[in-house]
Amino acid sequence: MSEQAKPNTDTASPDTASSETGSRGTVLVTGAAGYIGSHTCIELLGNGYNVVGVDNFDNSERVVLERIAELAGRPISFVELDIRDTEALRTVVTDHSPTSVIHFAGLKAVGESVEFPEKYWSVNVGGTLSLLDAIAGSDVATFVFSSSCTVYGDPAEVPVTETTPVAPISPYGRTKLAAERAIADHLSTRDCGGFLLRYFNPVGAHSSGRIGEDPVGVPNNLMPFAMQVAVGRRESLAVFGNDYDTADGTCIRDYIHVVDLAQGHVAALQAAQKSSCDVVNLGTGRGSSVLDVVNAASEAVGTPIPYEIVDRRAGDAAVIFADTTKATELLGWQADRTMVDMCRDHWAWQSQNPNGYQ
Numbered sequence: 001m002s003e004q005a006k007p008n009t010d011t012a013s014p015d016t017a018s019s020e021t022g023s024r025g026t027v028l029v030t031g032a033a034g035y036i037g038s039h040t041c042i043e044l045l046g047n048g049y050n051v052v053g054v055d056n057f058d059n060s061e062r063v064v065l066e067r068i069a070e071l072a073g074r075p076i077s078f079v080e081l082d083i084r085d086t087e088a089l090r091t092v093v094t095d096h097s098p099t100s101v102i103h104f105a106g107l108k109a110v111g112e113s114v115e116f117p118e119k120y121w122s123v124n125v126g127g128t129l130s131l132l133d134a135i136a137g138s139d140v141a142t143f144v145f146s147s148s149c150t151v152y153g154d155p156a157e158v159p160v161t162e163t164t165p166v167a168p169i170s171p172y173g174r175t176k177l178a179a180e181r182a183i184a185d186h187l188s189t190r191d192c193g194g195f196l197l198r199y200f201n202p203v204g205a206h207s208s209g210r211i212g213e214d215p216v217g218v219p220n221n222l223m224p225f226a227m228q229v230a231v232g233r234r235e236s237l238a239v240f241g242n243d244y245d246t247a248d249g250t251c252i253r254d255y256i257h258v259v260d261l262a263q264g265h266v267a268a269l270q271a272a273q274k275s276s277c278d279v280v281n282l283g284t285g286r287g288s289s290v291l292d293v294v295n296a297a298s299e300a301v302g303t304p305i306p307y308e309i310v311d312r313r314a315g316d317a318a319v320i321f322a323d324t325t326k327a328t329e330l331l332g333w334q335a336d337r338t339m340v341d342m343c344r345d346h347w348a349w350q351s352q353n354p355n356g357y358q
Ligand code: NAD
Pocket: 030, 031, 032, 033, 034, 035, 036, 037, 054, 055, 056, 057, 058, 059, 060, 081, 082, 083, 084, 103, 104, 105, 106, 107, 108, 123, 127, 146, 147, 148, 149, 198, 199, 200, 201, 202
């Protein structure tokens, strides 16, 4: 592994003197207690925004709120609710007068979405429609949505640009695309601009190790599974196939540090223009194979992570990584943390919290 670790700057450089005051206005963050939401709350607080978070703790724990306050030096306001409860959301909007929304709340497990598609349409699309209804007529002028590279399905060409045809292959992906379209249509009717951010593969954690990803049950994703093996919760990682047409035979993905991703949201809020709603990929533009990740994670842990090669997982594309040109141009942002940083910080979280937030 040739990459050098970057210094930890997770919350070191709020860019104005207003960071203590929240003078940049209030951001309504749905899914604030979740993995990406919690890291984004810290960046927002550090950059002078106030935050009102909402979450129903379907896939998160209340203690996250204390840790956000501990790391940011001041708390977020918070209301426990289901985003499908439009009246409850409207009350939050009336009480807190947000000028921006970042919409993370949703369900994200591809396999579960195949088994229970209605649940995914209800939360991811019904929840988004409820949110749009709740902010209608409000002062919200900027809207940022958590979309996913999953909307591209199995792209014919890489790197993936924002004009790569969308062809989601799971109910999860179709609900993210439907939510994107509902948001774009809504924003076109009012004086509100925003971004539909298509994330690639978020990994890592706040460098303190105090917050991180805490999947319920058996992790679906590579990094959390590998780290749970490293911490002794699972015996061995199953690597899904080494017969792909790649250098080492394993699949290639664009892993992005969750703090870079969180900072991308702050950049998106600041770059949003009235009455425009652009799609932007958030990735690093670099591909890493499964074995690259296993090796880097083993380095971070200090001992080899045991793995075995098993059959391919159905539905996996061989190679996906982002073209990040548009993010640089429109947001003035780029991800600069390396795979070494991602593994070090993910391990800091996992080793300090072997059972997650329990
Ligand atoms: P997460 O599960 O950690 O966070 C989602 C949060 O939404 C959780 O705290 C959950 O409790 C909350 N939530 C779920 N249903 C809700 C409801 N009905 N009402 C209120 N709150 C609800 O997931 P994450 O990784 O932080 O993902 C956040 C967003 O980013 C999701 O919309 C996901 O689709 C998208 N995304 C995630 C990834 C990824 O790999 N993590 C990649 C691309 C896109």
